[in-house]
Amino acid sequence: MDRDPRLAGAMLPNERRRWPPIKVAELSLAAPAAVLAAVLATAAAAAENKGTVSKRDVDAKLAYCEVCHGVAAQGFHGYYPIPRLAGQQTEYLENQLQAFVERRRTSTIMFNVGHVLSPAMIAALAADFHDLNPKPLGGAPKDLVAGGKKIFEEGIPATDVPACASCHGPDAKGNGAFPRLAGQLFDYITNKLTNWDKERGQNPAKPDTSALMQPIAHKLKDAQIKAVAAYLSYLE
Amino acid sequence: MRLYPPLALCAATLAAVFIGTGSADSMDGAPSGRLQAKISYCKDCHGPAAQGYRGYFPIPRLAGQQTEYIENQLRAFIEHRRTNNIMFNVAHALSPPTIAALAEHFRNLNPAPIGGAPRELVAAGKKIFEDGVPDANIAACAACHGPDATGSGQIPRLAGQLYPYVIKELVNWGKERGQNPARPDTSAIMSPVAHSLSRAQIEAVAAFVSYLK
Numbered sequence: 001m002d003r004d005p006r007l008a009g010a011m012l013p014n015e016r017r018r019w020p021p022i023k024v025a026e027l028s029l030a031a032p033a034a035v036l037a038a039v040l041a042t043a044a045a046a047a048e049n050k051g052t053v054s055k056r057d058v059d060a061k062l063a064y065c066e067v068c069h070g071v072a073a074q075g076f077h078g079y080y081p082i083p084r085l086a087g088q089q090t091e092y093l094e095n096q097l098q099a100f101v102e103r104r105r106t107s108t109i110m111f112n113v114g115h116v117l118s119p120a121m122i123a124a125l126a127a128d129f130h131d132l133n134p135k136p137l138g139g140a141p142k143d144l145v146a147g148g149k150k151i152f153e154e155g156i157p158a159t160d161v162p163a164c165a166s167c168h169g170p171d172a173k174g175n176g177a178f179p180r181l182a183g184q185l186f187d188y189i190t191n192k193l194t195n196w197d198k199e200r201g202q203n204p205a206k207p208d209t210s211a212l213m214q215p216i217a218h219k220l221k222d223a224q225i226k227a228v229a230a231y232l233s234y235l236e
Numbered sequence: 237m238r239l240y241p242p243l244a245l246c247a248a249t250l251a252a253v254f255i256g257t258g259s260a261d262s263m264d265g266a267p268s269g270r271l272q273a274k275i276s277y278c279k280d281c282h283g284p285a286a287q288g289y290r291g292y293f294p295i296p297r298l299a300g301q302q303t304e305y306i307e308n309q310l311r312a313f314i315e316h317r318r319t320n321n322i323m324f325n326v327a328h329a330l331s332p333p334t335i336a337a338l339a340e341h342f343r344n345l346n347p348a349p350i351g352g353a354p355r356e357l358v359a360a361g362k363k364i365f366e367d368g369v370p371d372a373n374i375a376a377c378a379a380c381h382g383p384d385a386t387g388s389g390q391i392p393r394l395a396g397q398l399y400p401y402v403i404k405e406l407v408n409w410g411k412e413r414g415q416n417p418a419r420p421d422t423s424a425i426m427s428p429v430a431h432s433l434s435r436a437q438i439e440a441v442a443a444f445v446s447y448l449k
Contacts, residue, residue, distance in 0.1 A: 064432075067425060067429055108366070
């Protein structure tokens with residue numbers, strides 16, 4: 001109660017490494033004045049072509065994301081469980097933002113958020129979130145962890161549930177399109193696995209990788225989902 | 237504190253009723269009677285059903301509020317995290333069990349909102365509440381306060397809150413909340429949001445939530 005629970009184990013905002021937008025500053029230090037103008041002009045033209053965003057705009061957008069996703073994007077318990085983005089795979093983040101916009105994944109709030117982001121902004125945000133590494137929020141039932149670890153590492157061969165580790169990695173850090181799960185909020189994972197069919201792959205015209213998880217989410221029983229979610233929520 | 241004659245009368249009547257009830261079923265004696273007295277004291281200013289009241293200051297609705305939020309705010313007044321002389325003195329005298337009992341009492345009240353906000357602002361406020369203003373980096377209020385603005389745990393209910401109170405808090409966020417540097421608190425979450433909202437946007441959101449039941 002005394003301290004913002006979102007600050008627990010998190011880096012302070014001024015300790016974070018921020019996304020470097022364009023390297024104009026570094027170039028200008030190295031370049032003679034005569035060349036500088038040309039370099040700047042080229043950089044500006046390139047920026048315009050690629051739709052690059054300024055550090056200031058990225059920082060403002062990050063602060064906005066963290067209002068809901070928590071300090072250092074460690075996740076937050078709002079009215080809904082709001083997922084941890086810290087350490088997440090950039091490809092996964094970019095794909096999910098696109099999924100909200102394309103109605104493949106249903107979330108009215110995130111549709112609106114994603115809708116106004118330029119490709120350059122999305123890339124900058126994803127890179128920044130990937131580089132953050134706050135402690136997990138914690139709070140899941142500890143007694144479920146051992147059972148969850150077993151399911152994560154070995155799957156449940158009897159009911160054809162594959163080992164989560166085979167795609168999400170032994171440390172649950174994910175890889176490319178496969179999301180990091182380490183440190184994700186217990187109730188967020190529970191919620192996603194329980195409602196997979198109703199939230200993901202919702203645009204029949206645009207089938208996506210969420211189809212991979214569909215049969216697995218379907219086979220997991222409530223108790224198994226909770227066990228895996230508890231295990232993952234404590235992983236650093 | 238007892239500056240408002242009509243309310244004071246209401247409160248006196250209520251107090252009499254409560255004392256009556258209290259003595260009727262107070263097998264365990266005084267604590268219940270003291271609690272009822274404290275409740276009626278709160279209602280002197282916060283309104284007979286804690287629906288809020290327009291005194292000299294807009295005095296917030298407590299009815300239906302999250303218990304965790306009420307307890308946190310009472311502590312925030314004591315610890316000077318939230319600045320308010322009147323509420324510092326009020327909270328200072330409350331024991332932890334009394335705070336818990338008061339929070340529980342207010343949580344269970346459900347009077348109709350006071351109303352009175354400009355109706356023409358409600359539609360715009362609803363949009364900001366539900367969608368935020370993504371272009372201006374303003375988060376959707378609903379993400380944390382819930383689609384019905386009922387709040388959750390440490391996050392307050394806003395439904396039915398007084399129009400002028402919501403405006404006053406959002407306009408003065410940086411001067412009223414999170415005022416003890418030694419004790420950073422959850423009010424920091426709202427700081428960038430309050431800062432990004434324009435006066436017109438604040439008024440619209442305040443109007444919208446003030447009518448929610």
